[in-house]
Amino acid sequence: MxxxxxxxxxxxxxxxxxxxxxxxxxxxxxxxxxxxxxxxxxxxxxxxxxxxxxxxxxxxxxxxxxxxxxxxxxxxxxxxxxxxxxxxxxxxxxxxxxxxxxxIPNIPHASVPDGESEEDNVPVRHWGEKPQFAFEPRPHWELAEALDIVDFERAVKITGSRFVLYKGLGAKLERALANFMLDFHVQRHGYTEMFPAFIANEESLVGTGNLPKFGDEMFKLEGLPYYLIPTAEVPLTNYYREEILTADMLPVKLAGYSACFRSEAGSAGKDTRGLIRLHQFQKVELVKLVTPESSYEELESLVRDCAAILEALELPYRVVEICTGDLGAKETKKYDLEVWLPAQNTYREISSCSNFEDYQARRAGLRFRREEGAKPEYLHTLNGSGLAIGRTVAAILENYQQEDGSVRIPKALVPYMGGDVIRRPS
RNA sequence: GGAGUGAUGGCCGAGUUGGUCGAAGGCGCUCGCCUGCUAAGCGAGUAUACGCCCAAAAGGCGUAUCGACGGUUCGAAUCCGUCUCACUCCGCCA
Missing domain, CATH: 1.10.287.40 (Serine-tRNA synthetase, tRNA binding domain)
Structure with a gap:
């Protein structure tokens, strides 16, 4: 607001x-x-x-x-x-x-590039070498099915389309990534680990800006003023709702793992295969509450924190600055991290890091005092995915695939996986 | 799910025959005084939101807020109704 x-x-x-x-x-x-x-x-x-x-x-x-x-x-x-x-x-x-x-949507920061649509987003940085294959790289859903680590068909039977079920080392990979990402942000970047409820009330959703305008993008619990959270941003940003913090608490840096539920209204026909666009996916989300004067620096460091995961997993990526026309309603400035997906020969969003300035803070009543007795001021809030786990699984499968259909495990993940390769079942 | 108790300011806690109550008192905190230091003591101050005045800040004025909403009344923290939440006990349950 x-x-x-x-x-x-x-x-x-x-x-x-x-x-x-x-x-x-x-x-x-x-x-x-x-x-x-x-x-x-x-x-x-x-x-x-x-x-x-x-x-x-x-x-x-x-x-x-x-x-x-x-x-x-x-x-x-x-x-x-x-x-x-x-x-x-x-x-x-x-x-x-x-x-x-x-x-009324938030207004863009002066530094945001003008543009009409995602076509006009500006790549600002590339990292990593794209893997070279002596064979035709296969898409992650084919690899996953062949390895029997994700069951797409039976998940549809159990729930419906756009749901998946991880199995065996796939399930373990999903769990390993969550643990790896949380440990990494807590130990290396100083975030506090949070494990929130996956259901939030209307006040919280108004606080983050998902309501009143974007109710149809979420799943609502029938007959209750509750929604399945579309991201852990909701519970984490609302953690201090209607509170006045003291300056020494800042910056607040929270890292939360959760399932994320999205109705994906209006996305019919898009990304119907694989792990890219689902009604439920898991994600480690980073949220920061900071002083107004520091929020743009904090945005840059947030991007670095999220990118560090991709670097640790040795996945090639690029950072894209989102132009005015593609900016969401709440954001003043946003960077996407896009991971390289070789089978699709494209970069794909895997993280989105945004500054909201005081837009959410006003809605959620997030304030702080610079010193004892000073007037309360609104905080600035930021968040970034660190990272979306399903898409990370897809990226690992595609980038680390070998000609025989097996998939190597990134070094950083080996301790969490207890192995360095996923092979075809014999 | 059943029964009961409760909800007042940063915290604790008065106030329930409705009337200068934004709310006593205490604690905490801030500033000052005092004091070899500290503690104690003394004095002053210490909510939030919104509107208006002011070019703006400072400041001033007004309104609202005693869990929430609604009602009664000239007037409600105080009376009535509904709801929410917390706690205790019972039941159920991972």
């Missing part, structure tokens, strides 16, 4: 920001109109309440002295009626302002 006071003060800046993001700048004018109505009504009730408070004191005093106060009481009867009506109006107008405010 944007700062309504900042919008009142300089609406053009926000209209321009929305235009850059290819959002409708008219949203700002709708908001300002509603805001004006709300404040006019608010001023009126507050004046009446002030009158009533004074009269109440007067009545109390008179009664204490045994004097008659029925004149005042009768007058206030009407005033109270009027207040009741106006209060109702104020509530509705305020709700309208809130609704509009919650629906």
């Amino acid at each position: 944007l700062d309504i006071r900042a919008i009142r003060q300089d609406p053009d800046r926000f209209r321009a920001g929305l235009t850059r993001k290819h959002a409708d700048p008219q949203l700002i004018d709708d908001l300002l109109a509603a805001d004006e109505q709300w404040r006019a009504a608010l001023t009126e009730t507050e004046q009446l309440k002030s009158l009533r408070n004074k009269a109440s004191e007067e009545i109390a005093r008179k009664k204490k002295q045994g004097l008659d106060a029925s004149d005042e009481i009768n007058q206030m009867r009407d005033v109270s009626q009027r207040i009741k009506m106006l209060d109702d109006e104020v509530r509705q107008l305020e709700a309208r302002v809130q609704e509009l405010l919650l629906a």
Whole structure:
């Protein structure tokens, strides 16, 4: 959520920001109109309440002295009626302002490259050597099926399409990656490990910005105000919701493993094979709560933290800076890490690292005090995938495959796997 | 799931015959005084949000907030209703 006071003060800046993001700048004018109505009504009730408070004191005093106060009481009867009506109006107008405010996207940071779509995203850095094969590299789903480590067909029987079941060393690989990533971020990067519930309530989802606008991208529990989390970002960012932190707690760095559930509405026909786009996948997510002045530095270090996993696994990747047209609603700036998938001859998103500035912090009431007695200020929040595990499995299978269909295990993962190769069952 | 108890400020805790209660008192914290040092003692201060005034800050004014929502009333922390949460006991359960 944007700062309504900042919008009142300089609406053009926000209209321009929305235009850059290819959002409708008219949203700002709708908001300002509603805001004006709300404040006019608010001023009126507050004046009446002030009158009533004074009269109440007067009545109390008179009664204490045994004097008659029925004149005042009768007058206030009407005033109270009027207040009741106006209060109702104020509530509705305020709700309208809130609704509009919650629906307005964040505006991009000045450094974000302009662009229409993902076509215009800017690769900023490449790492690693793409593997050379003396044979035609096979896609990860073929490898996985041949190795009998992922069962695509039976998973559909058990649940439905876009669900998978890991089996044998596939299941172990999934578990090994989770452990490896968590240990790595905790030990090398100083994150605190968190294991959240996979269900979150509506307040939390509003806090991170998934509601009210993106409810159809999630699975909702029938008859309950609960959703399956689309990412551990939700519980982690909401961990300190409605709290005021002290400066010495910052930066807060959390690493959480969870399953992530996405309805993938509107993605029919895309990535229907393999491990790339599923209704459930597992991920280690990094969340940071930081001071406003440090958030862009923290974004760079977040990208490095996530990239370090790819480097440790020796998977080639590139960093892409997301352009204004491809930026999500909540973000001011975002980098994607894309891993090399040789069988598809393409880079594929495996992590997404974003700065939200105070957009989520305002929604979730995440604040801090610089020192004892100082005014509370909103934090900046960031998050990044470190990494999406299913896509990491896909990347390992494709990059580490050998001609006989076996797959080597990256060195860093061998202690977690207890072996250095996955072979075809005999 | 059944029964009971409770929810007040950073914390503890008064306040339930409705009336200057944003809320006593204590603790904590901040600043100052005092004091060989520390402790103790003394004094002052110590919530949040929103609106208005002010170019802005400082500051001032107003409104709201005693779990949430709604009701009664001129007036509610105090009365009534609904809900939520926490705790205890019983049942069930990995």
